[in-house]
Amino acid sequence: MKSNYQNLIEELARLEIITDPGQVAKLSLDYYHFSPILEAQLQDKRADLVIRPHNSQEVIDIAKTCVKYQIPLTVRGAGTGNYGQCVPLQGGVILDTTKLTKIISIEPGTARVEAGVKMAFFDKQARAIGWELRMAPSTYRTATIGGFIGGGSVGMGSINYGQLKDRGNLQAVQLVTLEAEPKIIELRGDEVEKVNHAYGTNGIITELEIALAPCYPWAEFIVTFADFLTAAKFGQALSDSDGIVKKMVSVHSWPIPAYFTALKDYLTTGKAAVLLIVSDSDRVALESLIKEYNGELTYYKTPEETQKGNSILEFTWNHTTLHARSCNPKITYLQAFYFNLATVEKLHNYFGEEIMMHLEFLKFQGKVIPAGLPLLEFTTETRLNEIIAIYEQQGAAIANPHTYIMEDGGSRQINPLQLEFKQLVDPYGLNNPGKMRAWVEARG
Numbered sequence: 001m002k003s004n005y006q007n008l009i010e011e012l013a014r015l016e017i018i019t020d021p022g023q024v025a026k027l028s029l030d031y032y033h034f035s036p037i038l039e040a041q042l043q044d045k046r047a048d049l050v051i052r053p054h055n056s057q058e059v060i061d062i063a064k065t066c067v068k069y070q071i072p073l074t075v076r077g078a079g080t081g082n083y084g085q086c087v088p089l090q091g092g093v094i095l096d097t098t099k100l101t102k103i104i105s106i107e108p109g110t111a112r113v114e115a116g117v118k119m120a121f122f123d124k125q126a127r128a129i130g131w132e133l134r135m136a137p138s139t140y141r142t143a144t145i146g147g148f149i150g151g152g153s154v155g156m157g158s159i160n161y162g163q164l165k166d167r168g169n170l171q172a173v174q175l176v177t178l179e180a181e182p183k184i185i186e187l188r189g190d191e192v193e194k195v196n197h198a199y200g201t202n203g204i205i206t207e208l209e210i211a212l213a214p215c216y217p218w219a220e221f222i223v224t225f226a227d228f229l230t231a232a233k234f235g236q237a238l239s240d241s242d243g244i245v246k247k248m249v250s251v252h253s254w255p256i257p258a259y260f261t262a263l264k265d266y267l268t269t270g271k272a273a274v275l276l277i278v279s280d281s282d283r284v285a286l287e288s289l290i291k292e293y294n295g296e297l298t299y300y301k302t303p304e305e306t307q308k309g310n311s312i313l314e315f316t317w318n319h320t321t322l323h324a325r326s327c328n329p330k331i332t333y334l335q336a337f338y339f340n341l342a343t344v345e346k347l348h349n350y351f352g353e354e355i356m357m358h359l360e361f362l363k364f365q366g367k368v369i370p371a372g373l374p375l376l377e378f379t380t381e382t383r384l385n386e387i388i389a390i391y392e393q394q395g396a397a398i399a400n401p402h403t404y405i406m407e408d409g410g411s412r413q414i415n416p417l418q419l420e421f422k423q424l425v426d427p428y429g430l431n432n433p434g435k436m437r438a439w440v441e442a443r444g
């Protein structure tokens with residue numbers, strides 16, 4: 001007798017199906033290995049096969065066949081998530097969206113795209129008419145827009161537009177349900193919260209409408225400072241300077257700059273470094289602020305030059321962890337919201353060399369606050385949890401990146417809206433099973 005998988009492969013034979021074990025293994029993973037805890041939990045998790053739909057009809061066919069044979073289905077964009085969001089815990093099918101690449105429309109302030117469109121590719125097209133993504137992760141060159149909505153939260157641009165979950169940033173979503181007869185559903189306005197940052201547990205997003213920002217002639221700068229706290233104060237002052245248009249302010253305490261080997265000509269041993277993306281039209285004002293804080297401008301890339309080579313974005317946010325780990329694989333990270341510089345200072349002084357701080361400034365409830373992904377050498381899970389507790393006692397908030405359970409990471413709360421929506425669109429619990437705690441608890 002044929003297995004369910006053989007039946008599925010036969011029925012979907014006209015689609016792009018990958019069964020080669022090496023390829024399937026590669027496409028079953030993401031960057032969970034930044035966490036030694038997740039590394040131990042997820043390293044042997046594999047899908048049985050991968051299918052790459054080329055249009056919404058093929059997505060519907062895959063959903064229908066998975067439901068027919070009760071096979072788990074996990075959606076994958078570029079697989080750059082950090083918490084095993086797209087790692088299939090129970091095998092099954094990986095639906096890879098990287099062939100869903102149509103840009104449907106770009107208009108002033110808004111765009112509609114298929115879920116697999118790469119963020120940097122999209123920006124190139126949008127900039128041609130003076131617009132760009134409001135925010136993007138440091139994995140911007142490879143990440144998909146659908147994957148950012150499913151698993152991401154902040155990035156360059158968040159200094160102006162806050163987090164992905166802030167009302168207005170995601171305008172509408174079209175998705176395919178996992179029912180015997182899959183439906184196409186369109187969510188708009190506040191309804192998008194049902195699937196925003198839901199780790200692909202409640203429906204397969206096929207199209208999205210996203211808000212855009214006006215595009216400026218972005219230039220890149222590196223400024224060094226004698227000490228981290230002065231650099232942090234400069235970062236806050238620049239973030240609060242309404243007359244200077246910026247897209248990213250990222251402050252790094254020594255020794256983090258030592259991990260940026262490709263930038264070594266612009267960094268000085270022992271000094272803090274601030275990496276900036278600022279409108280070139282505001283360069284003179286920026287230089288005055290740098291002078292006020294006794295900083296030294298060591299690197300400047302014009303808007304034309306930023307079109308070539310790697311962006312300094314790729315040293316910030318969680319790319320900082322990537323560079324640090326390439327020098328010392330024992331390094332791991334946390335995700336922190338400090339809310340103010342007093343908390344940054346307290347924690348910096350308290351932990352000394354144990355924690356290497358970098359700050360990324362972002363808009364939170366109308367104010368720009370310091371957040372960031374502090375680095376540390378992993379010793380034990382107990383010590384990691386102690387550090388989280390101390391951070392929280394001192395007034396910071398931690399989004400724990402060492403769990404693949406959705407609710408245990410960021411919000412630490414069950415989202416009844418997302419659970420209710422899952423009951424509707426994924427009644428058999430086939431969609432990325434094991435990631436939504438609310439569902440697991442509701443089903444016993």
Ligand code: FAD
Binds near residue numbers: 080138150151156203
């Ligand atoms: P994937 O990893 O493929 O998927 C992410 C989640 O979304 C999974 O749960 C998946 O099932 C779900 N999903 C994907 N597509 C769909 C769909 N069509 N329908 C339903 N669900 C879907 N994140 C940030 O927020 N900011 C950062 O600055 C940042 N920097 C990073 C730096 C590094 C070095 C690394 C490794 C990661 C970083 N991340 C960051 C995390 C990650 O890169 C981003 O969240 C990225 O946007 C994920 O996109 P992706 O296409 O790779 O998604």
